[in-house]
Amino acid sequence: MRIAATYLAACRYCLMALVALAAALPAAPARAAGIAPGLLDPLAGDDTQAKLQVISQLGRTAGDPMALSVLEALGRGELYHVAAQRFLLKDKDGALRDAADGAAAELPAQAEPIMLNNRLRRAIQGALAGSRLFSDDVDVRLQAAVRMQQSTGDAAAGLVRKALAGEKSAQVRHALEIALASAELQSPDPAVRRRAAQALGEAKSAAFRPRLAALLAQDASGAYAEPDAGVREAAAAAVRKIDRHLSIIEWAGNLFYGLSLGSVLLLAALGLAITFGLMGVINMAHGELLMIGAYVAYVAQWLFRQYAPAWADWYVVAALPMAFVVTAAVGMVLERSVIRWLYGRPLETLLATWGVSLMLMQAVRSVFGAQNVEVGNPSWMSGGVTVLGGLVLTYNRLAIIVFSIAVVGFVWLLLNHTRLGLFVRAITQNRSMADCVGVPTGRVDMLAFGLGSGIAGLAGVALSQLGNVGPDLGRAYLVDSFMVVVMGGVGQLAGTVIAALGLGGINKVLEPFSGAVLAKITILVLVVLFVQKRPQGLFAPRGRSAE
């Protein structure tokens, strides 16, 4: 019961508004009272209670279009206080208007937007939910209906019934039916309550579980919170149904998270699979190539914002070829100037590339500063899609899974169906033999190293969409990348793919039980044991291998 009480408390303000709204609605079209002068003044003050009162007052007159747009502007943080009794608002199209009469206005310099806190924001959403149920926009109606699912009581039920009567969209109707059931769970009629409990069980949303479970609670004397046995039965069945659904979501979620982490590891490791896996160069600067790729994304974003703001959302697409070219060039210069002299001497290569990685990091620090730089998700990569009624698949993760498949395909095609790929494989198998039959090994080395670096750059662009972009970005991925390549088996693309997905999957399946720290440790221990048992990795090259 305590939990239910909390819910009631949370919805008090939206209820206050709703009760008033339900009473005011029939009369609303006839009224055009506007906003009383001085009504908004407390909004500019410091008293939260007074502000809440203004919001519920506005909610009560939300049939009036001016009150509605004031509330909406307030919610967006675009209501400005100019002087006593004078407020300006920016409407949806960005035009400034006077909050009292809607006349166009100019924004004076000293005007400050009204500050909100989360409590006020919730009150505004509650006040708007009622009127939004009747909006012309399907998405707005759907959001409002989902919001109404957390409301209880008769007033809310009445409002939802009214909305349901005129609603045409099946999706919104479904959401409203759930909202109605949620409101009716408090009904005095046991039959109605039972039906509501059943409907909520069908909805399978975790949000209703505490309220359903509260019905089953017994107090000290053994009396149930819910007197009717039939309702209790329905509630228990609903709770079971929700729990079953939640565990399905949890497992589906773990699979998706594993796939997503695996694809990130794969992207980070793929470039190394070429430079280390195929060419045998222990490239400690691999992480810095990822980092440079991410910084190219930052530069691309800056260029787009500067010169083509209308296309700013597509900077990621432009950043991909840019990053490939830049990092491939850096890689080729690195190969020609440092690594070429060190082939066959792994220890020196390790030290030299480590030094190069420090230099690259410091160079980036000098140019861009030690601070992280801001790389935003384009709007089409923000947010996510909800599946199975509760599992959110975020767009940026989905995009990266698709992208990693594309990059693997690209590398596979390049290695198996081009002349360069043929040469690279030939040199991997037997360098001196390849040299003898006329493969220009020096040039191919350079190109292959450039290819691996370029792919690291592509991965860097992808990583910039997930986390920080700073000079240290590469360090975080270096160990993971080596782990994936070593485990997959040196020289094998398929091994890299399977190792990345396997490590990602195991990590994410372990994490819910062990916590993130222990999961990471477990993975490292598993990899150590695995490499002890099978030093050649998952897929060892068959037959006689050179070197």
Next chain:
Amino acid sequence: MKRRLLLKQLAAAGLLSLTAWTPATWAADTIKVGILHSLSGTMAISETSLKDVALMTIDEINANGGVLGKKLEPVVVDPASNWPLFAEKARQLLAQDKVSVVFGAWTSVSRKSVLPVFKELNGLLFYPVQYEGEELERNVFYTGAAPNQQAIPAVEYLMSEDGGGATRFVLLGTDYVYPRTTNKILRAFLHSKGVKDSDIEEVYTPFGHADYQTIVANIKRFAAGGRTAVVSTINGDSNVPFYKELGNAGLKATDVPVVAFSVGEEELRGVDTKPLVGHLAAWNYFESIKNPVNDAFIAKWKAYAKAKNLPNADTVVTNDPMEATYVGIHMWKQAVEQAGTTDVDKVIDAMGGQKFQAPNGFTMEMDKTNHHLHKPVYIGEIREDGQFNVVWKTPGPIRAQPWSPYLPGNENKQGL
């Protein structure tokens, strides 16, 4: 052979640049001041600006005639985010450079690693960052917040009506001493407020964790059980992937507010703030606080950044640890002038009760006994421009409790 020549040249160049770093003057008419902040490695993102603020403050003091008629001479070393190196560099500053005072350290583990050195050589350290408490050393002055000056008021706010009336808490942190200790204190505090263990979830991640999918899904599940708030002690730049995941998963600040103790203006510079708007941070200072002292402080810092051509000088911001550094250096100067000497013991005795008009809008006072500042607490909401709207504040500065009264065994540990 060529390579060897190259190596020799490189080594020579390295030596040259090293000598350039060592102080040029050996004259005794300066007072040496050590600055011990990481300028490379993972902590460089946060600590570099503290070094710059310290240098700015020293310049400012020198321009006004120095201390005791002598100029201050900064000795900057780089412990490179490497905890044992902090101890080595501290020893170098105290034993070799013979500095009168050191301003430095950020993470608790770096502070813990330099403590024995300062005790052994009787040095003086000013530590400018909020921390977990449970420590009080004669050789250290703490100008950042103790838990009761940051963490506890923040959780009280979350439980209040204005903060959303949270009844369930996710304590999320990076796995090291500061989050672990802070969460221990917070758990004890929540118990005292009647919150049950089943309503508290404690989650830790490794340093540099970037994949928050599972954790965000867990928070979402947990939040279905009642009004939930997240208390984040996630270290600096791991915050970005966390907030990104949170925003993309559709958890808004109005549903599940997150209050962070390590996210300030400086950290938000490198962040796409869209998914963070409305989430909270608790500090003792925000750049957005309006008062003449703060306006002057910000103007000075911006001018300094431009004059010294710091990276991204046109977008520099001020934050809480920078303010604490600034206040600490000025208070040390006042104490030295009062004591009439830079002798460590005499300066320590003179520090208690020092007052300074601070940019956070109050006259801050160094406690007479416990080596901590009396500080006001502000709770700010993240704005789209990376600044904070103050949504709550204490009426005035409050005294630090380095030994949290919520932990058993701490009852008799106040003062030195």
